Amino acid sequence: MNKYYIPSNMRPQLSIFKNIDKFTVLVYFILIIVGWLSVYAAEIKDTHQSIFDFSQHYGKQFVWILTALVLAVVILIMDVKFFPAFAYIIFGVGIISLIGVLLFGVTVNATKAWFHVGGVAIQPSEFVKYATALALARLIYESKTRTKTFQVIIKPFILIAIPFVLVVMQSDMGTSLVFSSFVIVLYREGYISGWLLLLGILAVILFVMTLLVNEFYIMGALTILGIITAIFLRKKPSAVKQLLVVLILVNGYVYSADYAYNEILEPHQRLRIAVLVDETVDLRGAGYNLHQSKIAIGSGGLTGKGFLQGTQTKFSFVPEQGTDFIFCTIGEEWGFVGSTLLIGLFLTLIIRIIILAERQRSSFSRVFGYALASVLFFHFMVNIGMTIGMVPVMGIPLPYISYGGSSLWAFTIFLFTFLKLDSRRLDLL
Numbered sequence: 001m002n003k004y005y006i007p008s009n010m011r012p013q014l015s016i017f018k019n020i021d022k023f024t025v026l027v028y029f030i031l032i033i034v035g036w037l038s039v040y041a042a043e044i045k046d047t048h049q050s051i052f053d054f055s056q057h058y059g060k061q062f063v064w065i066l067t068a069l070v071l072a073v074v075i076l077i078m079d080v081k082f083f084p085a086f087a088y089i090i091f092g093v094g095i096i097s098l099i100g101v102l103l104f105g106v107t108v109n110a111t112k113a114w115f116h117v118g119g120v121a122i123q124p125s126e127f128v129k130y131a132t133a134l135a136l137a138r139l140i141y142e143s144k145t146r147t148k149t150f151q152v153i154i155k156p157f158i159l160i161a162i163p164f165v166l167v168v169m170q171s172d173m174g175t176s177l178v179f180s181s182f183v184i185v186l187y188r189e190g191y192i193s194g195w196l197l198l199l200g201i202l203a204v205i206l207f208v209m210t211l212l213v214n215e216f217y218i219m220g221a222l223t224i225l226g227i228i229t230a231i232f233l234r235k236k237p238s239a240v241k242q243l244l245v246v247l248i249l250v251n252g253y254v255y256s257a258d259y260a261y262n263e264i265l266e267p268h269q270r271l272r273i274a275v276l277v278d279e280t281v282d283l284r285g286a287g288y289n290l291h292q293s294k295i296a297i298g299s300g301g302l303t304g305k306g307f308l309q310g311t312q313t314k315f316s317f318v319p320e321q322g323t324d325f326i327f328c329t330i331g332e333e334w335g336f337v338g339s340t341l342l343i344g345l346f347l348t349l350i351i352r353i354i355i356l357a358e359r360q361r362s363s364f365s366r367v368f369g370y371a372l373a374s375v376l377f378f379h380f381m382v383n384i385g386m387t388i389g390m391v392p393v394m395g396i397p398l399p400y401i402s403y404g405g406s407s408l409w410a411f412t413i414f415l416f417t418f419l420k421l422d423s424r425r426l427d428l429l
Helices: 023-043 057-077 087-104 124-142 149-166 173-188 194-212 217-230 237-264 265-275 288-299 327-359 363-387 405-423
Strands: 107-110 111-117 120-123
Touching: 023 057, 023 327, 023 405, 057 405, 087 111, 087 149, 087 288, 111 124, 111 149, 111 173, 120 327, 124 363, 124 405, 149 173, 173 194, 173 363, 194 217, 194 237, 217 237, 288 327, 288 363, 327 363, 327 405, 363 405
Parallel strands: none
Antiparallel strands: 107 111, 111 120
16 A cells, blocks of 8 residues: 555644635535526425425535535545545445445336435436446556556456446446546547547447438438548558448448447437437427427526526426536526526536646546546536437536435546545646
8 A cells, every 4th residue: 555655754633624625615515506506496395495404405415515525525535546446346345236236226217227225316326437447547547657458458448337337227327438438548648649539429420420421322422422532542552442441341330330320239228319309209209308498598598597497497387407407497597697507517617627637646536537627527517418408318417516425426536536636736647
């Protein structure tokens, strides 16, 4: 354990709050307060009800916030050596919990991802994101002096793939996709090239195109483009051969993407994508959430209807308006201005985390910081994107805002672990 830490016997004992980045903590407090008030606005039906009514979601959210703050203090009290030393053990416990939920968990909304303990629902996959970040940080830390051979490069991908597959088996496609955000960490640490990252983005764009246009039209257009390019490269036989290989691979991908959409995805998953492409699909079924979400956000106008004045919210037109669709409440009551301020807060937090990550002496702390920023950005982008019709509807909460203890606890532990690492950055190697 000592290899992760340089003793500082000559330094005075520091307060647990010493060197903690206060700006990040301030943004965190603003977000959880906004979240609590938003849950209150989304759930309340009578303006005279107390916000501390513990029988309601907003009262319970207050308890989650208090317990999250206790967890934050516990994290700050802990020895900083604990996190790298026990990273693999924490990851192992997380993987066991994912296996356990497949065997003994309960099913909610067609997703088997929850334990019910004493009337409290716990979602292990929320905490496994944190555990995976710890394990990934240690794995990359231990590989820092080695040449990046194939064996070294493949290990992080295998580590990420393990929780990804287990969460897919829970039928929780939204949460499983969160683990793909760790590719940003691998790009930062040189495990994948910028070209490979760009190739992934182009693959996503091409997949979306296959949903909008018949795959044979796309394959025909690509073939014609390839022939025209080959004519210009006819004096370079090797380039023409490479072009032919690329053309075969791309056309094969287009065909397989269409096949995967029609044969592999579940019917409800295909329907959600269809709604994204055409929002008029099934307005009384799968398209209802998105349609009502857009109405709620659009009705807020520039400055919103005011706190507790949202009619779409008050009459529960938007399903899951306190959890996955909490952004609709903010958009309706605080309008474009309030929504922009919230987006600004999230971007500020993510950028601040990246700045802190870049100043770390230890690659363990830097990787962990980038993992936190990547997961936060994915949640933020997908949650808000699905409420405005930019991405398919999936069960992704808005960190620190959506109702729920698992998400709030997990993201609080995630953030304050990084703040603890940052506070002792001069001691960590």
